[in-house]
Amino acid sequence: MSKTNIKHVLLKNFLKFFVLTPFAISFINPNILNAGLEFQWNDDGNFKKLRWYQKDNRKSARNKIFLFLRSADRKTGLLKVNLKVPDKFISKIKEKRVSFCEVQIGGFDKSTKCLKNLPVDVELDRKNKSIDIFPTTPIPSGKENYAIVLKVVNPNRGGLYQFHSFGQSSGNVPVSFYLGSWTLKMQSQ
Numbered sequence: 001m002s003k004t005n006i007k008h009v010l011l012k013n014f015l016k017f018f019v020l021t022p023f024a025i026s027f028i029n030p031n032i033l034n035a036g037l038e039f040q041w042n043d044d045g046n047f048k049k050l051r052w053y054q055k056d057n058r059k060s061a062r063n064k065i066f067l068f069l070r071s072a073d074r075k076t077g078l079l080k081v082n083l084k085v086p087d088k089f090i091s092k093i094k095e096k097r098v099s100f101c102e103v104q105i106g107g108f109d110k111s112t113k114c115l116k117n118l119p120v121d122v123e124l125d126r127k128n129k130s131i132d133i134f135p136t137t138p139i140p141s142g143k144e145n146y147a148i149v150l151k152v153v154n155p156n157r158g159g160l161y162q163f164h165s166f167g168q169s170s171g172n173v174p175v176s177f178y179l180g181s182w183t184l185k186m187q188s189q
Contacts, residue, residue, distance in 0.1 A: 048073075048180035050165070051105070053112045058187050059158050066112055067148040067163065067182050068105060071141070074179070077170035078139040081179070083131040083148060084164040091152045093131065095122045100133055103147035114149065138170040158188025 050073060055064040067083070081100075085093065100120045106112035118139075123132040131148075139146060148165075155161075165179040 046178075048178070050180035050182050052182040052184060053106065054184065056154070057185060059154050060156055061154050063150075063152055063154050065150040065152065065184065066103060067150070067165070068103065069139075069146045069148070069165075069179065070105070071143045071145060074139070074141050074167070077141050078167045079134070079170045079174055080168040081133045081139075081148065082166040082168075082176075083133065084166070085129040085131065086161045086163065087129060088155075088157070088159070089129075089161045089163075090155045090157070093124065093150065093152055095124055097151040098122045098124075098131060098133070099149045099151075100135060101147055101149060103145050105145055114147070118146075154186055158186045160185055 051068045051070065053066045053068070056062065069078075069081070099114075100118050101114035102116045102118065104110060104113050104115050119136045121134040121136070123134070124130075125132070133148065161184045163182045163184065165181070166176055167179045169175050169177065
């Protein structure tokens with residue numbers, strides 16, 4: 001064999017190794033590889049992705065979910081926040097297990113935690129699967145970050161669950177508008 005043929009064979013084997021190895025590992029244990037990329041089909045400008053954090057993503061586990069409303073996500077003050085729960089998210093949500101707080105968003109050197117709980121009135125609409133949160137004082141549009149905190153037992157079925165949020169502005173004429181959506185991932189094993 002000539003040197004160029006040997007180089008082509010080695011290159012071909014090298015590429016096969018790096019392309020096929022992740023697939024082989026993922027079939028052995030699918031939870032070993034976490035995707036570094038997130039794809040969204042049918043991407044349009046009307047969808048706004050919001051950040052979130054959860055303590056435990058195993059099915060049927062006790063979980064604490066932080067749904068963040070960062071300062072960049074709020075253009076005006078808010079009188080009311082409406083949270084639309086997905087139909088397939090089968091879990092008992094109780095009014096006393098829903099709270100609203102000023103939050104420290106965690107990262108490399110700090111953990112996610114509530115800094116100050118805010119007094120709110122919570123109304124559950126089980127028929128329409130929505131949660132209305134009414135803060136006693138309007139949420140300002142300042143630099144603070146806030147979070148809706150849900151203490152729930154995860155559903156028995158894993159998968160992706162998309163929660164949508166709507167807000168009501170605190171101006172002279174209260175207007176309802178779309179805040180964004182959180183896409184939570186629950187393990188299926």
